[in-house]
Amino acid sequence: MIKITRWLVKLLQALLRALKRNEREYTPKMQVKDRTALKKPTEVKVVNLLIIRDTFTEKSTIGRLFINGESFCDTLENPWIDNQRSISCIPKGRYKVRLRLARESATRDYLHLLVQDVPNRDYILFHRGNTAKDTSGCILVGNGREQDIVENSRLAMDLVMQEIIYLGGENINLIIKNK
Numbered sequence: 001m002i003k004i005t006r007w008l009v010k011l012l013q014a015l016l017r018a019l020k021r022n023e024r025e026y027t028p029k030m031q032v033k034d035r036t037a038l039k040k041p042t043e044v045k046v047v048n049l050l051i052i053r054d055t056f057t058e059k060s061t062i063g064r065l066f067i068n069g070e071s072f073c074d075t076l077e078n079p080w081i082d083n084q085r086s087i088s089c090i091p092k093g094r095y096k097v098r099l100r101l102a103r104e105s106a107t108r109d110y111l112h113l114l115v116q117d118v119p120n121r122d123y124i125l126f127h128r129g130n131t132a133k134d135t136s137g138c139i140l141v142g143n144g145r146e147q148d149i150v151e152n153s154r155l156a157m158d159l160v161m162q163e164i165i166y167l168g169g170e171n172i173n174l175i176i177k178n179k
Helices: 002-020 154-164
Strands: 046-056 061-067 070-077 093-100 112-115 124-127 139-142 171-178
Touching: 046 070, 061 154, 070 154, 112 154, 124 154, 139 154
Parallel strands: 046 171, 124 139
Antiparallel strands: 046 061, 061 070, 070 139, 093 112, 093 171, 112 124
C-alpha cells in the first residue's frame, strides 16, 4: 500500500507540474519516435540535469535527478568500481548529453539519453530499469526507491523525456555530485 501511495503521489506531482504550465502541450509518447515529431523551439534553451548521489551500497548507487533545479525523480547506478566498463557508475563531474533515438539503438525501442565524453567509457545511457542488474554502467530513472531498487521506471523515463523535450532537448548538460 505504501509503494502504491508513493507512486501515486509522484504521478500526481508530475501531472500538477504539467497542468501549471497550461501553455504546454506534451507530445504523445507514440509520436516521439523521431526528431521530425518534435517541435523546434524558437530559441535554444539549456536543459540542466543534476544528479546528487546520496545512497551508496555494495550493489548500487542511488540519487536524485533535478531538471533545471527542480527535483524530478530517483536515479540508480552501479556502485563505484574505479570507472570499470559495465560494472561501475561513471565519475562525478560535468558531461554533455544528447537525445538518442530508438532507431540509433539495437536494444532500446524508445527515446532515451546518451551521456557523452565519459572518460574511458562509451554508450552511457539514461534508460529504463529497476535494479543494478539492469544498468550495465548506465543511469536508470524511477519514481520511488528502496534499497538497491528504483520503482516505476517506465513512467519516470517517459516523464523525464517529456520534460526535456518541452525544454528544448538540444542543449543538455549533466552534473553528477556525491552527497
